Structures are given as structure tokens and as C-alpha cells.
Amino acid sequence: MNITEQFKHIFEPELLKEFEEKLKPMSAKEGDIILDIGRSVRVIPIVLSGTLKISRIDDEGRELLLYYVSPVESCAMTFTCCMQQFPSEVKATAEKDVEFLAIPISAMDEWMMKYPTWKSFVMKTIRARFNELLKSIDQLAFQKLDERLIYYLKEKSKATSSSLINLSHEQIANEMASSREVISRLLKRLENDKKILLYRNQIKLLKDL
Amino acid sequence: MNITEQFKHIFEPELLKEFEEKLKPMSAKEGDIILDIGRSVRVIPIVLSGTLKISRIDDEGRELLLYYVSPVESCAMTFTCCMQQFPSEVKATAEKDVEFLAIPISAMDEWMMKYPTWKSFVMKTIRARFNELLKSIDQLAFQKLDERLIYYLKEKSKATSSSLINLSHEQIANEMASSREVISRLLKRLENDKKILLYRNQIKLLKDL
DNA sequence: ATAGAAATGTGACAATAGTCACCGTGCAAC
């Protein structure tokens, strides 16, 4: 399949042509770090397949998952960092093996003025990510850990398009900036409430979660 | 003083001219709600004097302060909402009496393609607000309430350019989505530690806060 | 000056979340 095929209903033909000329397809394996906090942003990724996980790390190394970047999406924060040559404030990891197009800074900037569909894509992406951050803030400020855990499981399920989540309790605790024992207990309670089923390294979400 | 005077080192002359022609100066009194969650965004404000407070409200009415918009700044989230005719996700309140320029949607959109300094301003604003949201997330995810309170006091002090904060404990608790008694106790502890001085409806920040 | 309202102080207790210690289970490599 042509690489730009999946974008043909989003962008105008001339822009697609530029895609062909200027964009480098790249790939990364599950777990690979695409971009780390403090590193300068050299290219902007548009995901073709797989998923990127965007997270925030504090100075003691604790992590908090922010959101996922799915196919045909991009990460808003790289746009703005990139265009002004600022270091990244977030970490991007390949959640599953991922293929993406790398957009050079120069093109990004030029296209904003030239192609309305590109400008619109950028603005749409920025809006979407703002809303994701606001949802994170809502969760942290207003919800207890059990509600946050449910939200986390649902988002993970969406990102992987599966009701099976292949993670240890420890990994979940890390992505939520909590601790393993607490998460284990809350998961147990969800299982007792018939909302999920627990296996080793795997959680099955039931329909009434 | 000419209204566009304070922008003359940021924007090119032709854009300033458009400012004169198309922008309506507006004002609001302390406490006025400029924009509420769910309401559609009709204009984008650029603050001339005073301060806007941007906050998030949950479904039970609890509030969380996100950041302030100071003179010569704007609110990134209105940009993206505005350009796509989406309802606002945040509430904007006049923190102090405020004057601002209202930018119509049409102009906003057109200028992005036409004036590099405007595009740059928009991108800079978006980046700044992303970072503010990330700081909020850091606070909520990684810091205890006492640290958050210190951060809150410092930000408030910056926003008002004063080491005197004229707020009741109750108001602070509200903006932090916490409760009055807890905030009172933590403030008391800060006073004992010689970090602040407490008065009725007023807090004086000391230099070693 | 005094009453009433708003703001603050405080003790006691509950709920939530984090930590420590230790155990058992199941999986994988040999």
C-alpha cells in the first residue's frame, strides 16, 4: 500500500505529493524510546501503524501516562516544541511496534502557511491533546485512585483495541504513579465486583466495567 | 497610550494596522466570567491589563486553577476551540479588572497564513500553555498538598506581582480542589516555619518560602 | 457598643493511599 494512501481524504493532493518527496518513513520496536524529556525535537512523527505512548517523568523518575498517539495522528507537543527548537517536555515510547512518517521542521513550518488542510490538521491535533491533558488533570484532581484505575484500563483497552490488557500490576502502578500493592488491591476489588478477570500478566475487561 | 503600542515589538506594522481596524477593546470587572465551560468561543482575548484566571470545573462544581493570562498574553485553548467552533473546556474569570482586545475568529484564521509574527505568537502561546498544564499535572501526580500549596502561593504572587495575597483560606481551598480545614492547617505550619505571615483574608509571603 | 456574619483554629475521627514484610503461586530454564 502506498504510504500516503491513508491520508488522501485528509490532505490535498499537492500536500500528499510533498509527503512523498520529503517524508522519511521510520519504524521502532515496542519499548523503544522515540523521544525523551530534555532532548531536542528534530522531527515530528505522524503514526502510520502501532501506537506511541506519551508520558511525563518527574525528577525522581516516577512516570505518569498522559495519552496515546494512534495511526493517522500526531503529537501536538512536538509541533510547538519543534517549531521553536525547544527541548521536549514529554517522553514518547513505542507502545507497540510502530511505523511513522518523520516530518522535518522546515516543512512543518512552511506547510502551515501554504496548505489549509495541514493547518487544520495541526489545530485539530493541538485541540485534541489539550483535551487529553485536561482529562488527565480531571482524573488527578477530582477522582480517587479506583476511578482513575478504571479510566486507565478503558483507555488502554481503546489504545490496543482489545479487552485483554497484557500488563503486570507493577507496570500499571508505574504508569499511574502509584504503587503495586495498592493497584493489586483495587484490581482484586474490581474482580470481586465482576468488572474484570485477573490472570498472570493479563487482565480481561468485562462488559460491565 | 495607543492600544497597539505594547505590541509594536512583537508584530509587524501591517498586522498592527489590522489590529487598529478589526479589534474591539473590551473590559471586565474583577470576578466577571469572560468565558464558561461549554459556551462557544466567539472571540479570542489578548490581555492588555489585569489578569485572567483559567480554571477547570468538574461536574460537581469543584474548581481547579490551571493558570493565569497576563498582559500581552493570550489563552491557547481559545485559539484551537475558536478556529474549529468548539465549545470551551475551561472557565476564564477576571482575576483583577481586565482590559483586552477581542479578536474575531475570521481574522485569527487569516492572519495565521499571512503574518509570520502572528503564527509565531500563536505557537509560542500554545507551547507556553501546554507547559503550564504539564506543571499542573506534575503537581497533582507527584507532589503532596503542602508542596502544591507553596507552588500555588508563589504562582499567585507572580500573577499579582505582590507578596501579599488577598484571599481567604476557603478561596484557596476551592481553587486547589481541597478543603478549608486542611489548607488552614498547612498554612499554619508554613507560618510556624517562618515562611509566611497570616492575617484575616491576607497572606504575606516571606523571602524564604 | 453590640449583634451577627465571616474567617480561622482545632480536636477527633474516617477514608484513602503508601509502605514494609513476608508468603505462596505459577512459569521458565535447566
Next chain:
DNA sequence: GTTGCACGGTGACTATTGTCACATTTCTAT
């Protein structure tokens, strides 16, 4: 098989935050 290890379960304890009840202080309006 059995050994070793990652994973998960659990009790006991601590820390943090929230809640309730009520006392005290300070300001304001009359």
C-alpha cells in the same frame, strides 16, 4: 522434575487528606 524468579496476595502499620463539630477571633453594620 526442581530451582529460581517474577508476579501477585495479604496483614499490619503509617502518612496524608478529608470531614464533622464546635470554639474563637475579627470585621461590619446598626
